[in-house]
Amino acid sequence: MSYSVEMIRRDEQSTSAWSGGTTTQLAIYPKNSEYKARNFKWRLSSAHVDIEESTFTSLPEIWRHIMIIDGEMKLLHEGHHSILLRPFEQDSFSGGWTTKSIGRATDFNLMLGQGCKGGLEAVFAEGESNVGPAANQPDNDIINITDAFYCASGSVIMSINKDEAYDLREGDLLLVNRQKSCVLSDMGTSFRSNGAAVIIRAWISY
Numbered sequence: 001m002s003y004s005v006e007m008i009r010r011d012e013q014s015t016s017a018w019s020g021g022t023t024t025q026l027a028i029y030p031k032n033s034e035y036k037a038r039n040f041k042w043r044l045s046s047a048h049v050d051i052e053e054s055t056f057t058s059l060p061e062i063w064r065h066i067m068i069i070d071g072e073m074k075l076l077h078e079g080h081h082s083i084l085l086r087p088f089e090q091d092s093f094s095g096g097w098t099t100k101s102i103g104r105a106t107d108f109n110l111m112l113g114q115g116c117k118g119g120l121e122a123v124f125a126e127g128e129s130n131v132g133p134a135a136n137q138p139d140n141d142i143i144n145i146t147d148a149f150y151c152a153s154g155s156v157i158m159s160i161n162k163d164e165a166y167d168l169r170e171g172d173l174l175l176v177n178r179q180k181s182c183v184l185s186d187m188g189t190s191f192r193s194n195g196a197a198v199i200i201r202a203w204i205s206y
Helices: none
Strands: 003-008 014-018 021-029 042-049 053-055 063-071 073-077 082-085 090-094 099-102 105-112 117-130 144-153 155-160 164-169 173-179 190-205
Touching: 003 164, 021 144, 021 173, 042 144, 063 073, 063 082, 063 117, 063 190, 073 090, 082 090, 105 117, 105 190, 144 155, 144 164
Parallel strands: none
Antiparallel strands: 003 173, 014 021, 021 042, 042 105, 053 099, 063 090, 063 105, 073 082, 073 099, 117 190, 144 173, 144 190, 155 164, 155 190
């Protein structure tokens, strides 16, 4: 069973300012790609929105998933839909749409380029809990899958195959890279926490 694991600690992530607050890049693929050049296949980030109203950067040909971690935010997609998001609720939309946000919040972002699919889910961990397969399975033409586990609050011990344990603290990100034939649930992946913790799981197929 072939897979690789990469831990990206909170203090290893890069944070930059934008007109409405700050954004932290958690992971980008390929690693030598750049957000500003728009040459990535996928990107994970977390942003603090510190102003009441802002307009999203236009990202044509990028599909976006956003989940709120703290606060609340209303998204207005011109000509499409609008939605009010509270903690651990999410929305999915084209980066090419004209999108405005209302409200101050901290969010988690998954950006997908052409040929990529993915999604988000919140995992509420307390005590022992197992991680099952992603809700949506990849298409037949997909080869690679990355499962990302972001510790939004608290701390957990994440185990893979029982003999590999990783300590995730708030702000840490763990990436599990595998081929489609390697099913995550077959690896015996689980969480253990002393108190309540929230993990945001992102799955990306490409």
